[in-house]
Amino acid sequence: MNITNLFRSSVGKKFIMAITGMALFLFVVLHLLGNLQIFLGPEAINRYGAFLQGNLELIWPARIGLLIIVGLHIWSAIKLAVENRAARPQPYAQQEIVAASYASRTMVWSGFIIAAFIIYHLLHFTVQVPAVNLTGKNFTTLEDAKNQHDVFRMMVIGFQSRVVTLFYIFAMWLLFLHLSHGVSAMFQSLGWKSPGYGSLIARFAVVASWLIFVGYISIPIAVQLGYGSSYVNSFNVNALQEVVK
Amino acid sequence: MNFTLRVWRQKDANDTGAMVEYAAKDIIADMSFLEMLDVVNEGLIAKGEEPIAFDSDCREGICGTCSLVINGIAHGGQRGTTACQLHMRHFEDGQTITIEPWRARAFPVLKDLVTDRGAFDRIVQAGGFISVNTGGTPDANAIPVGKVESDKAMDAAACIGCGACVAACKNASAMLFVAAKVSHLNLLPQGKVEKDKRVTSMVTQMDAEGFGNCTVTGSCEAVCPKEISLNFIARMNRDYGVALLKAST
Numbered sequence: 001m002n003i004t005n006l007f008r009s010s011v012g013k014k015f016i017m018a019i020t021g022m023a024l025f026l027f028v029v030l031h032l033l034g035n036l037q038i039f040l041g042p043e044a045i046n047r048y049g050a051f052l053q054g055n056l057e058l059i060w061p062a063r064i065g066l067l068i069i070v071g072l073h074i075w076s077a078i079k080l081a082v083e084n085r086a087a088r089p090q091p092y093a094q095q096e097i098v099a100a101s102y103a104s105r106t107m108v109w110s111g112f113i114i115a116a117f118i119i120y121h122l123l124h125f126t127v128q129v130p131a132v133n134l135t136g137k138n139f140t141t142l143e144d145a146k147n148q149h150d151v152f153r154m155m156v157i158g159f160q161s162r163v164v165t166l167f168y169i170f171a172m173w174l175l176f177l178h179l180s181h182g183v184s185a186m187f188q189s190l191g192w193k194s195p196g197y198g199s200l201i202a203r204f205a206v207v208a209s210w211l212i213f214v215g216y217i218s219i220p221i222a223v224q225l226g227y228g229s230s231y232v233n234s235f236n237v238n239a240l241q242e243v244v245k
Numbered sequence: 246m247n248f249t250l251r252v253w254r255q256k257d258a259n260d261t262g263a264m265v266e267y268a269a270k271d272i273i274a275d276m277s278f279l280e281m282l283d284v285v286n287e288g289l290i291a292k293g294e295e296p297i298a299f300d301s302d303c304r305e306g307i308c309g310t311c312s313l314v315i316n317g318i319a320h321g322g323q324r325g326t327t328a329c330q331l332h333m334r335h336f337e338d339g340q341t342i343t344i345e346p347w348r349a350r351a352f353p354v355l356k357d358l359v360t361d362r363g364a365f366d367r368i369v370q371a372g373g374f375i376s377v378n379t380g381g382t383p384d385a386n387a388i389p390v391g392k393v394e395s396d397k398a399m400d401a402a403a404c405i406g407c408g409a410c411v412a413a414c415k416n417a418s419a420m421l422f423v424a425a426k427v428s429h430l431n432l433l434p435q436g437k438v439e440k441d442k443r444v445t446s447m448v449t450q451m452d453a454e455g456f457g458n459c460t461v462t463g464s465c466e467a468v469c470p471k472e473i474s475l476n477f478i479a480r481m482n483r484d485y486g487v488a489l490l491k492a493s494t
Contacts, residue, residue, distance in 0.1 A: 001445045001492040010418075010458045011448050011485045080458045084416035087350050087457030093253070093264055094343045096317035098413055100462030105415060107460065185461040188475070191483025195476050 010083070011189075013076045018186035020073040025183060025208075027066060028175070032215045035155075039222070042152035042231055046144050049151035074115065081108050103181035110178040117171035124158065134161045153235065156228035159220040169217050176213035180206050246272045246333055249341040250285065252297055255354050262354065264343070267297075274334040278321065279304060279311060281333050282344075298357040306330040306470065309405030312412070313358055314345040319409035319468040327407065327470040347408050349417035351454040364454040365406050365422060371450035372443035373426045375435050388434050401429035403471040410465035410473075416457030421465040423451045424481035425473045431484055441488035448485055 006012040034052075037045040052059055103110070123129045128139040135157055142150040142157075159165050183205035187193045193201060222228075248269040255262030269285050276284070279301050286296035302310035311328040315321035321331045336342065344358065352360040390398075404425035411419050427444050430436030436443070459478060466475045 001441075001488060003489070003493040005445070005449075005489055005492075008452075009448055009485075010420075010452050010456075011482055012489065014458060014482070015486060015489075084418075084457040084460070087417035087455060088348055089350055090348050092314060092317060092345055092348055093251070094317040094345070095314075096322070098318055098322070098464045099467035100415065100464045104460055104462040181461070188461045188479045189459070189482055191479045191481070191486055193476065193479040195474070198476060198479075 010080075013080055014189040016072055017076040017080065018189035020069045020076070021182050021186045023069050024066075024073060025179065025186075028179075028212060029208075032212060035219060036215060038152060038155055038219055038228075042144060042150070042228075045151050045155075046146070046148045050148045053149065070115075070118075074111075077108060077111055101181060103177040104185070107178060107181060110174040113174050114171060114178060117167070117174075120167070121171075124164070125154065128154075133158055134164055152228065153232055155219065156223050156232050159223035160229075160232075162224070165220040165224055168220050172213055172216045175216075176209045179209040179212060183208055246274055246336070246338045248272060248281070248333075248336065248339070251341060251343045252357070253345045253354075254297070254357055256356065258353055258355055269342075272333050274332070276333050277304065277329055278313070278315065278331045278333065279329045298359050300359050301329060304329045307405060309407035309470075312347050312360060312362070312407055312409070314343075314347065314412055316343050319347070319412040320407075320470055322468070324467075325470055325472045327405075330470075347412035349408075349411050349456065351417070351419070351456050352408060352411065360408075362406075362408050364456070365408065365419070367454065368419070368423055368447055368450045369406075369426060372439070372446035373430065375430060376439060377435070390433060394432050398429050398432040401425045401432065401473065401477055404429075404469075404473050405471055407470060409468045409470060411456065413464040413468040414457065414459075415462060415464065416460055418459050418465070419451050419454070419456040420459040420478050420481070421469065421473055421475070423447050424477040427481045427484060428477045431480075440484060441491055444481060444484040445488050445492075448481075 006015060034048060037048050097105070120132065123132045125139070130136075130138045133139060137157055139154045139158070140149075142153045144150040144153070159168070184202045187201045250267045250269050251264045252267060253262055254265045267285055267289075269281055270288075272281050272284060279299070282297060282299060289296045300310045300312050302308045304311075306327045306329060309327070311320075313320070313328045315328060315331070320326060320328045321335075323331050323335060346352075346354050346358045347360045347362075349360075351364040352362055354360050402425075404422060406422060406426075408419075408422070410421035411417050414420075427447055430443060431440045461475070461478075463475055466473065
């Protein structure tokens with residue numbers, strides 16, 4: 001028995017899955033808290049954006065760390081899934097689903113679609129590739145009155161696209177499914193569970209997943225209902241006046 | 246009662262096998278599932294056909310030998326009950342019943358509904374024991390065991406090793422079986438001495454046998470005739486983690 005068992009054994013790979021999952025869960029919570037600053041107005045979220053982008057010593061280690069964590073999470077998922085498939089070469093002619101929830105049976109699929117969404121999301125709001133935002137606007141040139149990158153305007157314009165909003169909500173629904181099972185399963189995988197508070201963990205997982213789902217989709221829904229449009233329009237009016245002059 | 250049976254027939258380990266339909270006629274409602282199969286087999290023998298091979302031994306729900314997937318559920322879906330203790334009164338007259346063997350790479354089919362569950366024996370041989378010097382009988386209560394711990398160990402020791410957990414798991418994982426066997430010894434003072442070595446060896450053997458991994462779906466717990474709790478898997482994971490940390494430092 002040595003540390004390589006962490007990468008070779010079934011239980012070890014589940015430890016990797018659980019620990020990276022826990023880290024990603026914390027990221028999802030922090031990212032949500034950051035995003036929700038959109039409801040504090042343009043100044044707050046633009047300052048937050050400038051703070052993150054201005055600290056290269058902070059943001060790059062965080063990005064590299066996240067990339068490694070995501071890499072390990074996906075590596076263990078693929079490895080485990082391949083082994084699981086191989087463990088039953090001959091399927092049942094008839095099989096009933098007993099006790100297993102929909103979320104628990106589809107973790108690999110929800111995970112892979114979420115991964116595809118993350119790639120899109122990075123191209124959309126981080127790299128800001130104009131072709132993927134479906135609004136015809138270039139997000140990189142958006143600036144507010146303080147000449148900071150206008151994160152608020154980028155988010156509002158971004159979510160004014162109905163297609164983007166629907167894909168975003170769909171991805172968040174899958175994230176909800178993934179977390180509703182994953183958050184309680186990671187305690188099980190690490191053995192941080194006893195009969196005493198096992199049901200408490202399961203309840204925490206569902207409540208936390210719901211809060212995360214509602215929190216994330218509140219932003220595109222608010223934008224679709226008109227939130228921030230007057231702010232965005234004020235820039236259009238200014239631009240128009242410039243042209244008229 | 247009359248039933249239509251769809252049964253997995255497979256000549257030997259190398260045969261590909263197929264589902265075959267049989268009629269089960271004049272079945273008494275109070276017969277067990279296995280007694281119903283006995284009646285069908287008597288009919289087959291009278292006709293000069295090969296009877297359906299299936300495993301059974303005690304027929305009172307304590308040996309873990311019977312191993313049938315009935316209508317898609319290991320042991321037929323009556324909670325805490327083995328197939329031998331499942332009675333025909335729980336089925337509807339005229340119903341079609343599908344019967345298959347456990348399906349897992351680690352449990353190859355030997356014939357019809359009989360699988361080779363030697364993998365479980367090899368996992369137990371890897372660490373499911375305590376090492377003691379033989380000699381005179383020790384005094385009773387020489388080693389005190391707390392009530393709570395002894396109850397927990399007994400709950401784990403209730404596992405009869407039938408393999409329904411593997412059969413029901415979407416990944417054909419043996420985690421519940423191994424967790425029960427690891428926990429029942431690791432909880433007791435006699436077993437604690439070899440705690441780390443036991444959990445490591447047994448998990449290593451489980452992996453080598455080609456079982457799948459745990460996705461925490463809870464299917465195993467739901468079909469277990471002895472209602473072994475999923476909490477034992479968490480306990481085994483914890484024991485494994487502790488052993489891994491100790492070995493790495």
